[in-house]
Structures are given as C-alpha cells and as structure tokens.
Amino acid sequence: MKKQNLRILLSGFCLSSLIALVAFFFLMAEKFGSHLLWESWGHSVPFPNLYKGLLLLIGGLFVFALKKKWGSLPRTSHELMEELKEQQTVNYRHTWRSLVLALLILVLGAGVGPEAPLLGAVIAYSIWQADKLRYLEANREQLKQLSLKDRLVRFFHPSQYLLTYTASQKGTDKKRLFFIVNGLIIFVLLMRMTEQPSFITKLGDSQWQMAELVLILPLMLYGFLFGRVYHWLMKKIKGSLKQLPLPLIGKIMIGAVAIFGVAVFAPSLLFSGQHAMHSVVEMGLELPVLALLGLSLLKLIFLEICLETGWTGGDIFPITFASILQGFAFAQFLPGYDPLFVVLVVSLSLAVTLLQKEWLAGIFISLFFPIKLWPIALLLIFILRWIGTKVKVGEAHAEN
Template identity: 45%
Template sequence: MLSTLIFCLLGGLILGSLRAKWGNYPQTAHYTIDHLKKHQTVDYKPVFKNLLVALTILIFGAGVGPEAALLSSIVMLSIWQADKIRYLFFNQEVFSALNPFERVTHMLHPTKYLVMYNPTIAPTDKNFVSTKKAMNLFFVINGLVSFTLLMKLTKQPSFISKMGDSMWHLNDLWLFIPLIILGLLSGELYNLFKNKMSQWLNFWPNNPIKKALLGSITIFIVGTFLPNLLFSGQVALGSVPKKYVHFSVLILLFIVIVKLIFLQICLNTGWIGGDIFPIVFAAIIQGFAISKLFPSFDVIFIVATVATSMAVTILNSPIGVAIFMALFFPVQISPIIAATALLLKFTKEYIQKKTARE
C-alpha cells in the first residue's frame, strides 16, 4: 500500500511540474475543435507536450477517458499534415525539381515547408471543390481501415463491450417514459453536482503541483478500495452484466456516485481527460441499478433507456450519444435508444422555443 501511495504521489509531482512549466495541458478535444472552427487552423507546435501530459495522466490511473486529449493531439497532427499537403499544392514545380532525398526531408521537417490555411488564396473552382470532398471521404475511409487493420494485427481487444441480450416486449414500454425521467433526473443532478465541484475545487489556481497531489491522493484511495473505477472504467465494463446480479441497488448506486465524484476531482485537479467513457460507464451502472427495482421487465431495455437518457442529459449530444450507446447493446434495442435520444432532443428544443417566446 505504501508503494502504491508513493507511486501516485510521484505521478502528482510529475503532472503538477509539467503543468507548472508548460501551462494548462493537455488541451481537450472540445477546446481544439472549437478553436479550429473559429480560426480554420490550430497551433500544432505543442502537440508533443499535449501527448506527454496526457500519457502521464493515463499511466497513473486517473479516472478519465483517453479520448479528449488524444483526439486533440490527432487534430493538431492532422492540421500539420494538411499544411504539408497545402505546401505541395502551391509549390508543385519547386518540389518536383528537388532530388528524392530533399523531397523526403521537406515533407518530414516539423516546422518548415508548411502553408497555413488562407481563405483568400483557397481555390474555388467547382472541380477542385468536388475533388477535395472526394479526398476527404478517402481520408476518412483510409483512417477507419487503418485503425481496423492495426487493431487486428496487434490483437487488441475491442473497446466496446456488449451488455447482454434483450428480449423486450411491448409490455416493457409501460416503463419507457418513467425510465427516461429517472435518467433525466440523474443527469440533471450530476450537472448540478458538477457545477458545485468546480466551485469547491477552485483553489490553488497558481499551484498546480498541490492540486495534482490532491488528485493523486484520490487516485490512491480509489485504487486501493475500488480499483475497477480507475481510468475510464471501460476495461471493467465488460464484466458488469455478469457481476451486477451479485450487488444490491445501493451498492450499484454507490459505485455510480464514487465514479462521478472521482471523475470531477480528477478534472478539477489537473488530471484532465475525456468524460464520455466515465459518464457512459456510470450511466450503464445506473441502468443496472434501476433494473433491480423492476425484476419482471427486460433488464437490457431498462439499462439502455436509463443510460441513454442520463448520458444525453449530461453530454448534451443526443445523436452522438445514441450512436455511441448503441455500440454497447444488441441491435433490437437500437430503436429504444434512438427514441430516447430523439424524445429528449425534441423536448428540449420545444422548451427552449417556448421559453424564448415568453
């Protein structure tokens, strides 16, 4: 136990020192993508700082997902690659005149031979625009194929775990609206708690080492007593359908609360990462807890409805959450997931319009 504590404190010292030296890293995907939308480019020079700090956070077991910081770095590197391609486009004759060795050095040089996006010089020819769209589609397909091949070749386990089979019937629909309301209330309660946590932990703004050490102590406590809640929770999610039957409603709710508290402490003490996987993990556990209150109804129907409702309320992305959540459940439950997400989406839009008119 002492060695674990020392390891966690070492992680806090390293993380706090890096943030004290470099600033507020890692950048999240939300920040990077918002900056890209506003300015059509991002600063990719700190990409390796971003990756190093993100790697430190993941190594030491913070209760966050890897997706936010890693996606931010991918966006940075993608913009760097786009600037390289733009350099090729506008300097074709000069580049063609180079010998093979010079071409390679030009393309691999990290800071030179780049052309940033400039709307005033961007080609507007229809044929070019259509070709650009086709190339973008090719890049997307190429990325998906490459990812799949690498996963297969390196024999990596799937990051998606199925929650079990469903045999839901029309009688289960009697619970549909009540389950959505339960998920909605759970999500709203978390949003209130999230705002409070950001206020409570809004201290030591100029001392990132102290804040990181506070997060380290939390990681140590969780790792000692509930190690399955370390990281995003994604690794432990696959065993949930088999193990949840051995736990009571109160224990399952306790796990949800601890996971979400752990997530907020990490995010507010410098252990920054993604919140999608942790929230989905907590929402699914919440669904299994609620299912124990209705033993005569289909378990997966209840879990999917509650989890989707709670995750949509927290993440505020109905379509994205529905698509992501559907990966964890059998195909026959997909209409329920879609209906839950769309109902919440249209209800929120209706309330917003009504409020605006008043």
C-alpha cells in the same frame, strides 16, 4: 490534372496512415504502462498500498512539473474545435506534449478517458496534414527539381515545409473526408492485426416485448432528472471550490489523493472505465442495488475531481460506465422486465443528459446493446433532443 490529383491522394493516404499509427501507438503505450504499473509491479510488491501511494506521489510531481513547464495541457478535442471555428486552423506545433502528458495521466489511473486528448491530437495532426499537402501542391514544380532525399525531407519534416490555411486555398480540404476515413481504416486494421480488444463490449442479448414500452417514459425521466440535478450540484460545488485559491501543486496532489483512495477502496473505478467494461455485466448481476448506485455516483464524482484538479482527459467512457451501472441497478428493481431494455433506457437517458450531446452519447451507448434495441435508442435520442431543446429555450428566457 488527374496525375496531380492522384499524387495528392497518395500523399494524403501516407500522412493519414501516419496519424493512425500515432493514435495506435498512444493506445498501446497507455495499455502497456497501465498494466506494468498496476498489474505487473502492483501485484508483486510486498506493501501494495505503500507502492500505490509512492507511485501517485511521484507521478503527481511529474504531472505538476510538466504542466508548469508546458502550460494547460493536454488539450481536448472541444478546445481544438473551438479554436478551429474561430481561426480556421489550430496550433499543432506542440501536440506531442499534449499526448505525453495525457499518457502520463492515464497510466497513473486517473478516472478520465483517452478519447478527448487523443481525438484532439488527431484533429491537430489532421490540420498539419492539410497544411503539408497545401505546401506540396503549391510547390510541386519546385519539388520535381529536387533529389528523392530532399523531397522526402520536405514531405516528412514535422515543423517545416507547411502552408497554412487561407480562405482562397480550399483544394485539398475537399479530400479531407477521404483521408479521415483512410486513417480510421488503418487504425482499425492495426487493432485487429495485433488482436487488441474492442472498445465496445456487448452487454448481452435482449428479448424485449411490447410490454416493456410502458417503462420508457418513467425511466427516461429518471435519467434526465438525475443528470440535471447532478449538473446543478456539481456547478454549486465547483463555484465553492473556486473561492479557495489553491496553487497548481495543491490541485494536482488533491487529484493524486483521490486516485489513491479509489485505488485502495474501489479499484474497479480506476482509469476511464473501458478496462472494466468487460466485467460490468458481472457487477450488474452480482452486486446489490445500493452498491451499484454508490459505485455509479462515486465514478461520476471521481471524474469531476480529476478534471477539476488538472488530471485532464475525456468524459465519455467514465460517464458511459457510470450510466450502465445505474441501468443494471434499475434492472434489479424491475426483475419482471427485460434487463437490457431497462439498462438501455436508464443509461442512454443519463449519459445524454450528462454529456449534453444527444447524438454522440446516444449512438455510443447504443453500440453496447444488441441491434434489436437500436430502434428504442433512436426513439430516446429524438425525445431527449426535443426535451433538451425545450429546456434550453426555457433557460434562455429565464436569463433574459
């Protein structure tokens, strides 16, 4: 029995390492493609704006062609989690298509993040891994009779030799946490070995004092109210846009025009924001308040346009970038207080409200700040969670 469990663990270790490799190569391809198109070629052509226009025209046509052929892709982690809850499994047969289309959208400069399609792919391939392990466990006696070559074929074949989940088969699912942790470790090691920059950029140090605590309530309420008003406004705008039945090619091209406009007039807002996160402190200290607020709002609108026009991706990084810009704007309003304290309260409150995921958004935002500010972040998460619960209950009563 111990030998059998060890064999399953080793097999899972190998498969989860492969999934980590897929995630690693996806991010490397996104980094290389973005640098090639926007830095190497973009800075060497004689007419850069014409180049950007042609790039987005051709790229937009490719996005349209792939979406028309493959359907509504890339699939996000939210969609896959909903499918997993309903069916206890997900369809992972064409996950590679989702990754290809997500990669194309990202390298073309869309204002969305890689986290949603990438996490969606990791979820799908984790289900594939579990189905593969179930097959290996259920057919272990038969596999012993095969040659090493045939066993390897069954082990690595991407679309065959799988056993899908049923309620009576729970053995390998208990080990999934181990495989997920292993995949994360392999991914981090690959990033370190190739000296890739971290996704998280520390914004500096803080020397906050008890006097800053008086700012928590007003700044938090600003972030919460701004997020609520923004959600309401976007809901109205989306409702109006849906009354205009645009074909898919029209939507894609509107998104391409929006990316072109940002590339020409505000190139720091291209992509998800993770590429410019290292310079956000310089922007926060050098740009005037109105410029910071304007860039933050433009980043949020750019994100919404991309999502609504078929340039699908994640929203965590763009919202984080926009929220931190607003935090630095308020830090300039309050020069007598610790700047990072102000940035934390504003950005965390705004990001939590926009993403509507208290723990995910709160923890992610906190990682950009020094540890001495984490107790404040934890306090904010609890307060915002309580406020969010009360608001949801009030909305439910209003609807009834």
